[in-house]
Each structure stands twice: as structure tokens, then as C-alpha cells.
Ligand SMILES: Nc1ncnc2c1ncn2[C@@H]1O[C@H](COP(=O)(O)OP(=O)(O)OP(=O)(O)O)[C@@H](O)[C@H]1O
């Protein structure tokens with residue numbers, strides 16, 4: 001699916017040269033937002049470490065601090081207490097060897113899809129010409145080949161989101177952070193994108209942090225699922241998923257899949273995030 | 285989507301169709317003016333209106349065609365006052381807006397002053413300018429500058445500041461320099477707002493030039509207006525007002541044209557709202 005030309009001047013898929021790979025260490029992090037007279041504890045006592053090449057998914061209800069956690073790792077905001085380190089270096093400014101898919105598509109309305117994708121490399125001082133083939137290939141792989149010259153306003157929400165995903169991949173970053181990247185997609189496209197993402201990850205072994213509202217999606221994609229609860233946002237449990245890869249479409253049938261989904265559901269039930277239908281074996 | 289043969293506007297992006305559309309607009313515009321002048325002409329004759337009260341269009345034209353050179357010379361004077369004052373206003377206010385948008389201290393100190401000064405009726409200052417700068421070109425340019433300055437600076441500041449958080453975060457995550465972020469993101473983002481200010485300023489600038497000429501001058505359309513008015517040469521007053529309106533229109537539409545070619549992507553410039561229209 002993602003058989004695309006390598007990004008010029010960056011690491012080749014499979015084996016990145018030393019120093020471009022990432023490990024993340026989050027140490028007892030708290031984040032408090034202060035506004036006028038209100039204090040919001042977005043995160044409290046969060047500990048998490050992510051190994052290189054690991055695929056970590058975060059699930060949790062709205063407002064539990066998932067996006068905030070992603071921003072802290074990216075150095076786009078800073079912890080009120082505790083520390084975040086990427087590659088053993090404390091994050092005190094925006095880190096750049098990564099690709100981010102934001103919760104909103106964040107496309108520039110004066111650039112067409114192709115040029116929105118190429119913005120990523122232009123801003124890095126690279127020559128966009130060198131990345132055009134790769135951009136077209138990536139756009140094709142997400143089903144946007146006919147829309148390279150379209151402007152954002154001509155795209156549906158799901159298409160905009162896919163353009164944002166391509167922009168996060170164009171420079172082949174060793175770390176990929178995706179904040180509900182499939183949120184605006186229809187169920188079928190979503191399934192396909194999930195399968196493609198797993199293939200991409202298997203081929204390139206990026207470190208991936210994947211935020212989602214979907215328990216299924218988290219279990220199907222991740223090596224580990226971080227389960228969060230709100231007010232104050234903290235990590236309830238981290239669950240290892242030992243399903244063999246590629247998981248593709250089949251993995252839903254495995255008992256391990258059901259077990260993991262059930263466990264997460266139980267946690268949300270216990271936390272009052274989900275309620276009612278307590279006797280149901282598992283939610284739809 | 286556009287399989288409706290009855291809707292030629294479904295793909296107005298084709299240049300030929302866009303031009304056809306525009307020509308059609310121009311024709312309708314002309315026709316309504318011709319009708320207006322005809323009714324005017326007939327009414328003046330039918331009710332025997334005195335020419336010093338309301339001259340017929342034919343009389344205006346007759347008077348004007350005898351003195352068009354003189355009027356044109358004065359038109360050029362006023363036009364250059366407008367252009368120079370307007371361009372200086374752009375050159376000063378856009379960079380100032382950048383500073384205010386980028387530096388919080390500037391915003392705290394300068395922005396309140398700008399807002400306060402904006403409330404002062406600038407035209408009331410015109411007589412002072414004559415005392416300070418005399419009779420010539422300078423006080424006119426200053427007034428044009430002053431009236432153009434505020435709308436441009438205020439909307440430019442809004443334009444530079446209104447970038448959403450995620451776009452800036454995306455920019456930061458690329459490690460781009462501030463200059464790069466300014467060039468590729470902030471400035472293009474601010475363009476629609478800047479143009480909004482430019483258009484308001486364009487409309488004000490001709491008023492400013494004429495008012496400045498009213499106060500003290502010996503040339504320009506404002507001067508002509510006062511003189512013809514004093515001599516009760518009403519047809520020439522009308523002719524001068526018409527020329528002045530044309531100058532104002534040309535300046536305004538020039539700005540709008542530049543807007544159209546520099547930010548064709550913006551909502552305000554999309555002629556084709558029917559593009560996603562699937563109803564037939
Ligand atoms: N810039 C900010 N200023 C003030 N409060 C903030 C800010 N950003 C986030 N918050 C607060 O922090 C909490 C966590 O927000 P965050 O966006 O991380 O949640 P989330 O888990 O990503 O939610 P969702 O699933 O809805 O995207 C919320 O209560 C939110 O109101």
C-alpha cells in the first residue's frame with residue numbers, strides 16, 4: 001500500500017541510521033492550565049515510556065488530556081511538573097524529527113493539497129521538487145490522487161484529514177504522532193487506513209503514538225494501549241497486546257483481541273466513563 | 285455533480301465563462317446608467333428645471349467637453365495626492381501591524397494609542413495641517429495618509445494575529461525560522477484581512493484628498509468644486525463630481541483587482557459558490 005519512494009535525504013525504511021530514532025520518557029508529569037480564575041488539571045502524575053519502534057495507542061474519553069500529552073512530547077507545551085525527555089534529551093522546545101497529525105486537519109487554505117503536503121519539507125528548508133513523486137505516491141495510497149490540485153475547501157472533512165496524514169509522512173520522520181487521525185472517516189475508509197498504517201509501520205518501524213476514541217482501533221494497532229481517565233487526566237492502565245502481525249482484518253476474531261477490548265471496557269465501566277448495560281458482554 | 289446541462293455556472297472556473305459572466309455584468313451596469321441619464325435628461329426638460337439647480341446631462345457634457353483639459357490637469361493633481369498618501373499609508377501600517385502582532389510589548393503600548401487616535405475625527409485636523417505644512421502637496425498627502433492608515437493597520441493586526449494555534453504548532457514542529465513562518469504562513473494568512481483594510485482605505489482616500497483641497501489649495505478637484513460652486517457653474521460642479529467619482533471607483537477597483545489576483549483562494553474571491561451545489 002505504502003510503496004512509495006523514499007524521502008530524499010532522510011533515513012531509509014527499515015533501518016534508520018543512529019540518532020534519528022526516538023525513545024520517549026515521561027516522568028511524573030502534571031499539566032495545569034490556568035485561565036483567569038479557573039484551574040484545569042489536564043494531566044496528573046503521568047508516567048509513560050515509549051521504546052523505539054514501538055506502536056503505542058492512547059484511548060480515553062474526551063477531555064482526559066490525550067492531546068495535551070501529545071503536545072507535551074512534541075514540545076509544543078511544557079509540563080507544570082515532572083519532565084518529558086525524547087531520546088534522553090529533556091524537551092524544552094519544539095522537537096522537529098517527527099510528523100504530527102493534528103485532531104483538526106490544519107491545512108492552509110491558499111495551498112492546494114499537494115502544496116499543503118510539501119509545506120512540511122519547504123519549512124524544513126528542503127527542496128519540495130525532490131519530494132513531489134513521493135507526495136503523489138502517498139496521496140495515491142490514501143485515495144487522494146485525483147485531488148492533488150484541489151484546494152482544502154473542495155475536500156470533505158475525511159479527505160482533508162487524509163491530506164494531513166500525508167503531510168505528516170512526507171519527510172519520513174522517525175516519530176509519528178497522530179491525534180485521532182481517522183476521526184472524520186467513514187467506517188470502511190477507516191478500516192483500510194488502519195490496515196495501511198500497520199503495513200507502513202511494519203515496513204518502516206517508526207515510533208508511533210496514536211490517539212483514538214475507538215477501543216477496537218487501539219487494540220488492533222498497538223503494541224501497548226494506554227488507557228486514560230479524566231479529571232484529572234491520568235493513566236489508568238497500560239495493556240500489552242500480543243496479537244501477531246500483520247493483524248489486518250482477521251485479528252478481530254482472535255480471543256486475545258476480545259479479551260483486551262473487554263478489559264479496557266471494564267476499566268471505563270469501573271471509572272464511570274461508560275455506564276448502563278452492565279450485564280452486556282461487551283459494547284458494540 | 286455538474287451533469288445538469290441547464291447550469292452553465294456549474295464550472296465557472298473556465299476563463300471563457302468567467303469573462304462572459306463579467307462582460308454580462310458590465311453590460312447590465314452600462315444599461316442601467318444609460319437609462320438613468322435618459323430619465324434625468326427627459327425629466328429636466330419636461331419639468332423645465334433651472335440649469336443652475338439641476339443641469340441636464342447633455343449640458344454637463346457640453347460644458348465639460350469645452351474644459352476637459354483643465355479638469356484633467358486638476359484630476360491628475362488629486363489622483364497623485366491620493367496615490368502617494370495611500371501608498372505611504374500601506375508602507376507604514378502593514379509593517380507596524382507586523383510589529384504589534386509579533387511583540388506583546390508593542391501591542392500593550394502602541395495598540396491602545398492607535399485605537400484611541402482612530403476615534404479622533406481626522407478631518408477636523410485638516411486646518412491644522414495647513415498651519416503646519418502650508419498650502420502645497422504635503423498637507424493633502426498627510427490627510428490621505430491619516431484616513432487610510434487606521435483601517436489598514438487595524439485590520440492587518442487582526443489578520444496577523446488570527447492564526448489558529450494548530451497551524452502555528454505545525455510550523456514550530458518543522459523547526460522553521462520565524463522569517464520562514466512569516467513568509468509562508470503569517471503573511472498569506474493575513475492577506476484577506478489586509479485587503480479588507482485596503483479597500484476601506486481606498487474608499488476613504490479620495491474623500492480625504494478633496495477635503496484637504498477644500499481647506500486650502502489652488503488646484504485639484506476639490507479646489508475646482510469650490511470654485512465652480514462659488515461661480516454657480518452647476519454643470520461644471522456636476523462634471524467635477526462625476527470625474528471625482530470615477531477616480532474613486534478606479535482606485536477602489538484597482539485594489540479589488542489586485543486582491544482578486546493575489547488571493548484567489550479566499551472565500552470572498554470564490555465566484556463559484558455553486559461548485560458543490562448538487563441540487564438541480
Ligand atoms: N490551551 C488550553 N487552555 C486551557 N485548558 C486547556 C487547554 N488545552 C486543553 N485544556 C484542558 O485540558 C483538558 C484536556 O484537554 P485535551 O485537549 O488534552 O483533551 P483530549 O483528551 O485530547 O480530548 P478530546 O478527546 O476531546 O480531544 C481539558 O479539560 C481542556 O479543557
Ligand SMILES: [Mg+2]
Pocket residue numbers: 066067068103179
Ligand atoms: Mg484531543
